[in-house]
Amino acid sequence: MRPAPGPPLTGPAFLLLLILILLLGATGARGGRVEVPRSVTAVLGQDVVLPCRYRAQEQEQVVQVTWLKRGAAGTVPAEVAVLNPQHGEHVQEPFAGRVLRHGxxxxxxxxIVLRNAxxxxxxxxxxxxxxxxxxxxEGRLTLRVLVPPLPILNPGPPLEEGQGRTLAASCTAEGSPVPSVRWESEVRGxxxxxRSAHARSASVTSEFFLVPGRSMNGKSLTCVVAHPGLRHEKRITHTLSVAYLSDASVLGHTxxxxxxxxxxxxxxxxxGNPPPTYNWTR
Structure with missing residues (x-):
């Protein structure tokens, strides 16, 4: 009767097996090659595949795959997951429930697949x-996680004809890497x-200034935000409201x-804007 299979090799047992196989293969011909991209990009909250493919030679097979994540310089890499054909997958904290084999x-x-990056x-x-x-x-890759922005547009103070240069609106976007912000407008300004740098992101605030005039009332002002983590540019449109009043005139007398x-x-x-009210006096 065959004994039940044990857990995958990790820790000291894994290192011992690695040394033994290195000694066995030291005098043989060169093996296959590892194909790993230099870098992989993920978007915050989405799943990402970390590729690792071995092009084996004839009569050669992979008996175990171990994924490690490197820490700061001088620290021991942390084990992420061990893939073993007999014992399945073994995932370490804090990746438990988030890492599984891709193929x-x-x-x-x-x-492997890293879920909810x-x-x-x-x-x-x-x-x-x-x-x-x-x-x-072994192969090594760098994972980069993009944080797409959630832009916010804030209107400026009330606009009135006759004012000087005035803030019409401001638009703020924060993400990683830093987003780009531009304006599209029907008016001149x-x-x-x-920019402001934060621990893991950066924010951009762009302010649009104009000299209010009645011809600007009802015109649109659009904040356009671009970022590598966005499939399409994000656009937020603000409609300008400029207060003004024309001189009144009385018609009908002949x-x-x-x-x-x-x-x-x-x-x-x-x-005018807002529309004027009328009061007759004699």
Whole structure:
């Protein structure tokens, strides 16, 4: 009766097996090659595949794949997951529930899926493959997590005709890497941009200034934000409201008016924003 399979090799047992296989393969011919991209990009909250493929030679097979994440300089890489054809997958904290094998069948495809990527997942990862009989091989990649912005547009103070240069609106976007912000407008104006750096992101605030006039009332002002983590640019449109009042005029009186005349009427005309109210006095 065959004994039940044990857990995958990790820790000291994994290192011992690695040394033994390296000794076995030291005198043999060169094995296959590891294919790992230099970098992989993920978007915050989405799943990402970390590829690792081994091009094996004839009569060579991968017996275990171990994924490690490198920390700060001088620290020991942290184990992420171990893939073993007999014992399945073993995932360490804090990746438990978030890492699973990407492919099926032979371990020549040792890719893993990292679910719901967060900024803390950024860094360098190592894919270690133990092959028989050629020994150990590894590949390294860098994971970058993009944080797309959620832009906010804030209108400026109320606009009135006759004012000087006034803030019409400001638009702020924060993300990683830093987003870009620009304006599209039906009116003439100027803008000023400032940036602020944070621990894991950067924010951009762009302010649009104009000299209010009645011709600007009802015109649109659009903040356009671009970022590598966005499939399309984000656009927020603000409709300008400029307060103004035209001189009133009275129409209807003619030289033919006389006492007792019926149907005589006077009309008061005025324009403004908001619309003016009328009050007649004699």
């Amino acid at each position: 099926h069948g032979a371990l020549e495809d040792g890719a 967060v900024q803390g997942d950024e860094g360098d990862y190592e894919c270690h493959l133990i092959t028989f009989p050629m020994g150990s091989f 100027t803008n000023a941009t400032r 030289a033919e008016w006389q006492e007792g005349m019926e149907g005589a009427a006077l009309t008061c005309l005025g324009d």
